[in-house]
Amino acid sequence: MRSKSTIVLCIVLTLEASLFAGNLQKVHPLDSPLYRNLATLYILQGKALPSTSLPYNEDEAKRLLERIDRTKLASHAERVLYEAILEELEPNRKQAGNLGYDMDLTLTGELYAHTNTSDFNAEQDWTYGYGERKSLGTLSFETWPVNSFYSYFELSLMNNFGVLDQFETRLPNGQPNTLYGKSPFTTNIIMVAPNALNTIDLNFPYRAFVSLGSEHWNLQVGRDKLSWGAGKSGNLMVSNTMPYQQFGRFTTGFDRFKYTLLSSFYTHPQIYTIINAGANAQDLLGDGIKMFLAHRVEFRFLQDKLGLAISESMMYQ
Template sequence: MKKLLALGFTLLLCLSMVFAASTQKIFPVDSDVYKAITYLYISNGYALPSTGGPWSADELLMMLDKIDKSSLPDGALETYDYVVAQLDNGGKAFRFGLDVALEGYYHTDSTNFTNESDWIFNQNQRKPLLDIVLETWPSEHFYGYSSISAGGTKYTDYTAADGAASVYYGQQPFTTNLWFLAPGTLFDLDFGIPYRAFGAFGGEGWSVQVGRDKLSWGPGETGNFMLGDHLRYHNVGRVAAYGKNFKYTFATSFFPHPSQYYPILDGSGNFNNSSNQTVTLTGLNMFMAHRLEWRMFADKVGLALSEAVMYQSTDNTLDLRILNPAMIFHDYYIRGNANSLLTFEADYSPINFVNVYGQVAVDEFALPGEPIPGKDDNALPQAFGLMAGAKASYPTGKGMLYGSFEWAKTDPYLYLRADGYSQNVGDEGLNWIVAIREYYDTGYILYDEQFLGYQYGGDAIVINGNVGYKQFGKWFAEG
């Protein structure tokens, strides 16, 4: 009898370990759970929660713990309950999901606005027709995620004269996400998937993630200077350690080396950034960054300091000396291999319902004793980015009323640099422009260049405002 009881107890213990609620689920940078916590923080007069995403469930639970549920009005209480429900996986060992979305897009001007970049509702916002999601919780400390979608490719055609083109962005007045119907074809099915797939593990106060996912560092609505959320994916390795008032993140992301697709224009002025599967990949192009975040003055002020380098090597060489997560990357002085960037962020909630924030990016400036731009030879032009904004959140009804206003300005040479003191037109450079390999036309590859940091790059002035209302898990309206 004792042996049977012991065996039964052992089996129950094993089952409890297998189906224990895991807090290592990774929530994406566009997660409604994070947005809900952010609105709760602002409405309660707190500084923004950590703006370095993605986030584990353990970290989001730690954020939520600061909110006093008993003092919340109805709209905030509904939002709070939504967050609690989403952070509870119910002790499942795995979850299989199938999302089906049918979308249509109508556009009156089929002559002037025919590129994906012309659309606010672009490829990142559009949903595939089908999305098969598999989540696994092998144990309390491990988590896996994979999203297999069925949708159309970002680009459907390529010509030497015009480069990449797509029939889904304005060439026809009306299109849908049914890629197999005209003007698309069955062969426009995107086989570059999955765009979000990774494994993660961690514990209380720390998380490690490896795979494909989006990254975003900063409070900006139109983007962020170090890492914007506009890239389709990062090939990322990320380590985060955090407490109630402090967080450290170390992250890497890898991209094709520019030598794979430069020069983009050939000698005749034709586009040349398309390839096929048989071309051997060479060269190393790595983003490496670390970030410190902390909260002060009774959670009223949030600060963040981030530093990163873009490291390149044409022969796949990685100098292991640069992998020190506590080093000041700028002080390696390896201009021939790396381009560094520093950003500083601050936000403050002076009263309940309102938060003000700012960002500064420092790419290039002259230290005392260095050549002065416009005066000395071999001087480098200064390159800064500035952002200021305000966010508001107010609980009403069963949801949250929210809004924001933001201004940003970037210098012309922000993110741009050669590996020396001069650069010819068409040279690849050592800069903060990266390429995503986009699949199109049954097996061809297009190198789609985008800014890694702020999506609008340098030489930009951006003003943005929005207002909306959201009942989390039900509906929202925004304009």
């Protein structure tokens, strides 16, 4: 019995050590330079691109960085990229007892102007569209309460897509827009005309989730941007062109293998009916479920010279 107890105790201690060796569950947003810098270093060292199922948590990002041979960083530019990645992965948090946390407030003012409000009055006429416009203010709050858990919440104060005031077309981008079309001047400041109370974006948060995991695995649930593939303007399977996805995602990976299981939920199509055309979508309620379920396996061969990704998916409605 003593030997069995000793074995069980060793297993428990080993498990605890692996679970609480350090909190590497922070998930880096897709607009972080981490992804571009890491892919550039892989290309410069003649390797296949790192995993193209994004985003990464810190555990995965550090494992991918370890595959870069520092002795082969030939130029100053390569060393700068490497140091930039290290800095990005460096923990930046405050402590309140055992709770790690960080807060950030960003304020941005923008003015939009155009002269032809008769012929160019639809969202599609703007080169600086809804996806590029900045919120007036963004407050982010992230926590590391225990070593295997991370949470992030982002509160944005911004205007929504705008009120579509005619029904000449069922395509929102082609309808005259009271905010960014029919007014010669518009700002991102809420409640300043033509902005009004009903144009405040109530669809926040655009990025909020919890992340749980340990070495080689992670579970993320919430809202965030996702990407499967190396496309610059979008991907066939999962693209980062949407403002956010509502999802649950499980990933596990090792040096030459990674598996991802994803379930993402979307607005039911009954919202997009002719009855609701031109309405403010955040005021509409709809029943039903539309779910995207997919999994993806990635392999690396030939000393990192070749990468292979296989995806399978279904849409349930």
